[in-house]
Amino acid sequence: MPELPEVETIRLGLQKYLVGHVIESIDIRLPKMVSGEAKRVKDTKVQAIRRYGKGLVIDFANNYSIAIHIKMTGQLIYQGPRSSLRPVPSGTGLRSSGQAKVSREKVGNLPGPHTHVIFRLNNNSFLYYNDIRQFGWIKIVPTNDVSSLPFFKDLGPEPLSNLTIDQFSSIVKAVKSPIKPLLMDQKKIAGIGNIYANEALYLAKIHPKRQPSSLSDPEIKTLFDAIENVLKKALETGGSSEWQYVNALGQEGSYQKIFQIYGQVGKKCKICGATIQKITLGGRGTFFCPACQRLA
């Protein structure tokens, strides 16, 4: 699911296959998914792919950009020659070409019934935007305007790059909502969603309902480290493909195979053997070990 590790994995794929190429045509099958003038990003080179939290930005040489949010069920899938103009770092879960195993179950033939936008590129390749629930959006805007778009405007710091422990500590101490909704608040910290909030709190042995102001400094540091460890591990394994998520080549990640707490209701805690419980918090499914993650 598209949280920071999943969106970053997609970004690495798009960077590898799109940069340097040119969009020749854009087929918008579901107009409500797209805003702005599509013609602005035709016939100009893709320069870079950026990610902020769970948002993606494709920058073009003419200073226009495509901003994309795939929300819960969006997929961005590249089909075409796998010639790369720049290397992809290893250990990112993006399997090398040749060995690629596209998830037929999650992708199917393209375009499919949930393909809403099709980009055709100059090297005989295609980028498909699929989205079952149609919650996502694609916005074509001048590059300078991206940072003032509603989603990007108020985005908090990046947990894997510019978030410091001091900053995290002051954010935590200032908030009155329980700790789990805080972790998922994109305005406070960018990129953490329901799965990794659950996993990080379990790893840090902190109850999802704990009041942030009640956390000790060591607990805050432990949580800070847990967030980093969980997100890095998820990146290494290509993200979680519990539902629709696949990378830019249509391949699944494997982090869902090592979920410690998310979705594990009724199973035994691997640390203490207690039965994992599920509650609803902030409208989201919340999983925790009642023994390891105590409220008091």
Place this chain on the structure above:
DNA sequence: GACAATGTTACAGT
């Protein structure tokens, strides 16, 4: 049929 599903976002209430 009821319910839940990775995420924002608009709205109501304090």
Place this chain on the structure above:
DNA sequence: CACTGTAACATTGT
């Protein structure tokens, strides 16, 4: 205005 909590968006699967 700032903050917090809840429902809504649309579709699929159990």
